[in-house]
Amino acid sequence: MKNATTALKLFLCMTVITGIFYPLVVWAGAQALFKGKAEGSLVRVNGVVAGSGLVGQKFSRPEYFWPRPSATGYDPMPSGGSNLSLTSAQLGAAVKERRKGFVRAEVPADLLFASGSGLDPHISPDAALIQCDRVAAARGVSKGDIIYLVNTVTEQRQAGFLGEPRVNVLLLNLILDGKYLK
Amino acid sequence: MNSQDAFQIFFYIVSLTLLALPLGSYLAATLEDKSRFQSRIFGPVERSIYRCCGINPGGQMNWKNYTASLLWFNFLGFLAVFLLQLFQHKLPLNPNNSGPVEPVLAFNTAVSFMTNTNWQAYAGETSLSYLTQMAGLAVQNFLSAATGVAVFAAMVRGLMGRKTSGIGNFWGDITRVTVRVLLPMSFCAALILAGQGVVQTFKPDSRVKTLEGVEQTIPLGPAASQIAIKQAGSNGGGFFNANSAHPLENPTPLSNFIEMLLLLLLPAACVFAYGKMAADKGQARILFSVMFAVWALGLAVSLYSEYSAASVTGGLGLMEGKETRFGIVNSVLWAASTTAASNGSVNAMHSSLSPLAGGAALFNIMLGEVIFGGVGAGMYGMLLFVLLTVFLCGLMVGRTPEYLGKKVEKREIQMVMAGILAPGAVILIGAALTCAVPAALASLSSKGPHGLSEILYAWSSASGNNGSAFAGLNANTSFYNIGLGIAMLIGRFAVIIPCLAIAGSMGVKSPSPPSAGTLPTDTATFGILLAAVIIIVGGLTFFPALSLGPVIEHLLMLKGVLF
Numbered sequence: 001m002k003n004a005t006t007a008l009k010l011f012l013c014m015t016v017i018t019g020i021f022y023p024l025v026v027w028a029g030a031q032a033l034f035k036g037k038a039e040g041s042l043v044r045v046n047g048v049v050a051g052s053g054l055v056g057q058k059f060s061r062p063e064y065f066w067p068r069p070s071a072t073g074y075d076p077m078p079s080g081g082s083n084l085s086l087t088s089a090q091l092g093a094a095v096k097e098r099r100k101g102f103v104r105a106e107v108p109a110d111l112l113f114a115s116g117s118g119l120d121p122h123i124s125p126d127a128a129l130i131q132c133d134r135v136a137a138a139r140g141v142s143k144g145d146i147i148y149l150v151n152t153v154t155e156q157r158q159a160g161f162l163g164e165p166r167v168n169v170l171l172l173n174l175i176l177d178g179k180y181l182k
Numbered sequence: 183m184n185s186q187d188a189f190q191i192f193f194y195i196v197s198l199t200l201l202a203l204p205l206g207s208y209l210a211a212t213l214e215d216k217s218r219f220q221s222r223i224f225g226p227v228e229r230s231i232y233r234c235c236g237i238n239p240g241g242q243m244n245w246k247n248y249t250a251s252l253l254w255f256n257f258l259g260f261l262a263v264f265l266l267q268l269f270q271h272k273l274p275l276n277p278n279n280s281g282p283v284e285p286v287l288a289f290n291t292a293v294s295f296m297t298n299t300n301w302q303a304y305a306g307e308t309s310l311s312y313l314t315q316m317a318g319l320a321v322q323n324f325l326s327a328a329t330g331v332a333v334f335a336a337m338v339r340g341l342m343g344r345k346t347s348g349i350g351n352f353w354g355d356i357t358r359v360t361v362r363v364l365l366p367m368s369f370c371a372a373l374i375l376a377g378q379g380v381v382q383t384f385k386p387d388s389r390v391k392t393l394e395g396v397e398q399t400i401p402l403g404p405a406a407s408q409i410a411i412k413q414a415g416s417n418g419g420g421f422f423n424a425n426s427a428h429p430l431e432n433p434t435p436l437s438n439f440i441e442m443l444l445l446l447l448l449p450a451a452c453v454f455a456y457g458k459m460a461a462d463k464g465q466a467r468i469l470f471s472v473m474f475a476v477w478a479l480g481l482a483v484s485l486y487s488e489y490s491a492a493s494v495t496g497g498l499g500l501m502e503g504k505e506t507r508f509g510i511v512n513s514v515l516w517a518a519s520t521t522a523a524s525n526g527s528v529n530a531m532h533s534s535l536s537p538l539a540g541g542a543a544l545f546n547i548m549l550g551e552v553i554f555g556g557v558g559a560g561m562y563g564m565l566l567f568v569l570l571t572v573f574l575c576g577l578m579v580g581r582t583p584e585y586l587g588k589k590v591e592k593r594e595i596q597m598v599m600a601g602i603l604a605p606g607a608v609i610l611i612g613a614a615l616t617c618a619v620p621a622a623l624a625s626l627s628s629k630g631p632h633g634l635s636e637i638l639y640a641w642s643s644a645s646g647n648n649g650s651a652f653a654g655l656n657a658n659t660s661f662y663n664i665g666l667g668i669a670m671l672i673g674r675f676a677v678i679i680p681c682l683a684i685a686g687s688m689g690v691k692s693p694s695p696p697s698a699g700t701l702p703t704d705t706a707t708f709g710i711l712l713a714a715v716i717i718i719v720g721g722l723t724f725f726p727a728l729s730l731g732p733v734i735e736h737l738l739m740l741k742g743v744l745f
Contacts, residue, residue: 003247003250003251003254004254006235006236006237006251006353007251007254007255007257007258008258009234009235009236010231010235010237010255010353010356010357011255011258011259011262011325013231013234013235014321014324014325014356014357014360015262015317015321017231017360017361017365018320018321018324018325018360018364018365018411019316019317019318019320019321020316020317022320022365022368022369022407023316023320023382023404023407023408025369026369026372026373026376026382026404026406026407026410027382027383027384027404027407029372029373029376030372030373030376030377030382030406031382031383033373033376033377034376034377037376037377037378037379037380037381038376038381038382038383038406039381039383039385039388039402040381040383040388040400040402040430041379041433042388042390042400048391049388049390050390050391050392050393051390051392051393051398051400052388052390052400052430054379054429054430054433055398055400055429055430056429057392057393057394057396057398058392058394058396059393059394060394061394064393064394068506074392074396074398075398075399076307076398076399076400076401077307077308077399077401078305078306078307078308078422078423078424079305079307079401079422079423079424079427079428080305080423080424080531080653081424081427081502081503081531081533081534081653082502082503082531082534083503083531083533083534083627083652083653083654084502084533084534084627084628084654085533085534085537085540085628085632085735086491086494086495086500086502086534086536086537086739087537087628087630087631087632087735087738087739087743087744087745088628088632088744088745089744089745091502092744109495109498109499109500109501110501110506112498112501113498113500113501113502113503113504114502114503115427115501115503115504115505115506116424116427116503116504116505116513116528116529116530116531116534117422117424117427117428117429117505118424119424119428119429120429120505120506120507121429122505122506122507123506124506157186157435158434158435158436159436161186161189161190161193162190162435162436162438162439163434163435163436163438163507163508163509163512164435164506164507164508164509166506166507170393173393174393177393
């Protein structure tokens, strides 16, 4: 029984240290150094929270850039992917259907395949560029202006080599709304 | 695959090796309690813990005492996570008003975190309170990892011991590993992750109205602190359902790199720590080379499979289940590492990987989680394979097998066989049982061979204490919650107990100097033999099952067959 009581004492000690003390210290550090990020990178429009800069939103209106397909319809509660495999007829049919939403024949893969989280905030630069015609027409501005905007918003690989080049759809659409009337 | 992709893999391998070497020395010093530097910094905290709990960290335990302490300690961990889930609605730090978790699901999750598996039948953002996550799950993330390292240390002490029944002090091992290694590592990593955008707050979820006017809930919580140890301790249970594919759990390519590095860092460091503790760097070099070679082989197969899938998608990169910021190469690199390391966190959905890449992930788990493996767990599992290889070679030349100068006899080999065969038996029996129960088959999301892969993956993941999934399978049913819960228990303790028994029986033997008939275990020849034993045991045991799952799915995919 001595083992059991020692186990209980050490377990309680460790719970306080790793389960209460440790997350509180990280919380204090994160709040002091990166407050906005620690609280979800929320973005505000005229003081009202319009979403998180890291969490994708559903866009289907022509004047907005569209995000990737999502197995959860961009509902974060809960997040998740389709889990469909390449031999799934359902996936084949979904890809065919998604292709119809775009005029051009060559649609980048990220606009045809759903993301892992269902909340992917990004699309590839190619996926943004093929939508410029539509957005420009819907907003009545020149395509060149929109392409210029996409290029300025495009994030390169981090530190020059990590990850992939990408465009944050929500941030791009927020800039569009700020710059041009809907 | 382009040069950028290749460079990312190269950079990962170099960073991993360069960090694992010094960390291995540090870890060895922690386990042997020899470093004055460490004692000076962490001594005061440790001494107050020992005083609080009435522990004498120098008091040697025999293997039975060590095992009993370990089992009590783990049982309490299980109980805490189980009860926290059942009563979270009555406890503080529940700003999103999560209700109590179903008892069967709570059982599964509690077993899963105690055994370092972290199988996710739950969805964190919709079902768990902040208190359950930080004081339940995250605590087990630390303690199950520390338990793994403790068993590894005890086994090495047994192998190295000279006529002694003592294999260390379990309480001291747990305390030192947690305080000196896991906490500092996690703290640094958590702050870096928070700086990249991983949330760390106690505020309730944020309700927002999107630009197109839809209500959206942004899930929050103390995630950064938990993600850091989840990656470092080979745990893998996500704060959110989508795990490290979730943009608030893994927001940038840099956070991805850090998390991916942590995933293999301690398991690799354990190998180098072994070299230090056994005072034989050659052993460590051979074991590291074998692990690295098998890991690299799995990665190569996965990459080939992913990039060649373009031939059936009409030239499209296979982005289903993957995130734009990581792309294909980081998703596949993560998948190969997380399944080798018994971590089980994911940054892409494994079920949507191309069939052979998914198969390689499955195969990694089936090998017994010894290709780096879990923190501590990978090394003690690997030592079982080393003893088996020594024994087989002894049979071939007709001499009593020896390891580190000690005879490996009947009792040790019985224990080795128990530890190696138990997880495999659970996988095959569990999968066969599932195929025979209609209610269990109703959980499948895919028809055809992919459905069988879902079943095989679930049982392998549970019994290998990995925790990743082909998540199309609806695992939140009584059958899977209970069945996989039992598989996790067997997969963990039917390996740990034999390892400690071997530590006990080897410790009392006295080593003899090597003779002309001794098989050297620090040579390339031995490395090749070891790799062959690992792959043959894994391959032969599971080859029929794998050929009906991923292999046939690959062939049918090439012919354009859909289900």
